[in-house]
Amino acid sequence: MTRDTIDSLLEADGELPLASDLRRATADWFAHLTHERGYSNATLASYERDLRQFIVFLKHDLGHPPCLNDLAGLDVKAVRRFLAARRRQGTASRSLSRAISALRTFYRWLENENLVANRALAQVAMPRIPHTVPKPLTVDKAAALVDEEGAEDDWIRARDVAVMLLLYGAGLRISEALGLARRDAPVSGRDVLRITGKGGKERLVPVLPVTQRAVERYIALCPYPLDPQSPLFVGAKGGALSPRLIQLAIARMRDELSLPETATPHALRHSFATHLLAAGADLRQIQELLGHASLSTTQVYTEVDRERILAVYDKAHPRR
CATH class of the missing domain: 1.10.443.10 (Intergrase catalytic core)
Structure with missing residues (x-):
């Protein structure tokens, strides 16, 4: 996936409401996932959806498009408000767990790049997921x-x-x-x-x-x-x-x-x-x-x- 494709993915369904520094960091993260980690297009698309929902929530929660400093100042209460908002929309525990995992991956990358250091997401417990087993056909x-x-x-x-x-x-x-x-x-x-x-x-x-x-x-x-x-x-x-x-x-x-x-x-x-x-x-x-x-x-x-x-x-x- 090229950088132009990544940019168009991020801008699908309207431009993401974020500041320029966070926009550059987000594009660089997707380039990292694509070219260095080899993530599939399906995984990239799910990560994009999770990140988009998080950024849209932050924009409404903060009252302005978020920047890297806003991500650095994120606290546990804000993360819980985001999860509660998703839960009210009917999001299942498995999808919430995937969203937290995606956001933790993003924050770890930001920290490795010396852009943001914040462990709020790491302090939030994963939703309890009911144990299921595969359901094969006979x-x-x-x-x-x-x-x-x-x-x-x-x-x-x-x-x-x-x-x-x-x-x-x-x-x-x-x-x-x-x-x-x-x-x-x-x-x-x-x-x-x-x-x-x-x-x-x-x-x-x-x-x-x-x-x-x-x-x-x-x-x-x-x-x-x-x-x-x-x-x-x-x-x-x-x-x-x-x-x-x-x-x-x-x-x-x-x-x-x-x-x-x-x-x-x-x-x-x-x-x-x-x-x-x-x-x-x-x-x-x-x-x-x-x-x-x-x-x-x-x-x-x-x-x-x-x-x-x-x-x-x-x-x-x-x-x-």
């Missing part, structure tokens, strides 16, 4: 969702099947699947993908033959020329495919296939991990395939597969 439901019926002559259906097979068959995030370029298409002769995930972390992901065939079918049916540098998956008008269209495609299939409301593109990634674990795959291997930085993130799938673990325990324990 093997039969996942197979029905990626069924190739109708994909032989309908390029839209062929495209959607190819995307969903990358989610379920390779464990990709929707952003990773839609971020593939035509030159990187997993077709015959390329059974491994090199994926750059969150935080710029690279991983190698094997691709199943059924997925390769689905991608080849989509490419053959696609009515638009796909240049090597262009996105592999395109929309009805030839532009880059929006994740929303895959979400809607799955939503339309819920009633037809009796799928739960939790059936989403990300549920296919959860299903990939859970079904591998149930088949006996090693947790470390699943961690690598998913691109998780920490094994603790992957361990949540052991809760989903509790039934299998209990069966192994009953079989192996010496006092059974």
Whole structure:
């Protein structure tokens, strides 16, 4: 992402109400996240939203566009007023926690750059987030969702099947699947993908033959020329495919296939991990395939597969 793109991102939906010194610092921070930290566009967009909401709040709270000195003088009470205002708007604890994390990251960068030193955000406790576990589909439901019926002559259906097979068959995030370029298409002769995930972390992901065939079918049916540098998956008008269209495609299939409301593109990634674990795959291997930085993130799938673990325990324990 270029500096011009960063500036336009910050000015989207109207110019941010901040002083020039803070505007320069904000642009430099996004450049740091992009070029040095390798954050994805999706993460940058969420950080931008969180920072924008915080700055807009400060503008109203202070009565003037905030500057670096205002950030330096921020106290815990002001942070709590911001969180209370977001809570009144119906913001969930998970989103509030993400906002605090983003703002702490910003303040740490400001301190490292010798621009602002303030620990008010560090003194605010994170909202309590209810413990949840992934909600994968059953093997039969996942197979029905990626069924190739109708994909032989309908390029839209062929495209959607190819995307969903990358989610379920390779464990990709929707952003990773839609971020593939035509030159990187997993077709015959390329059974491994090199994926750059969150935080710029690279991983190698094997691709199943059924997925390769689905991608080849989509490419053959696609009515638009796909240049090597262009996105592999395109929309009805030839532009880059929006994740929303895959979400809607799955939503339309819920009633037809009796799928739960939790059936989403990300549920296919959860299903990939859970079904591998149930088949006996090693947790470390699943961690690598998913691109998780920490094994603790992957361990949540052991809760989903509790039934299998209990069966192994009953079989192996010496006092059974």
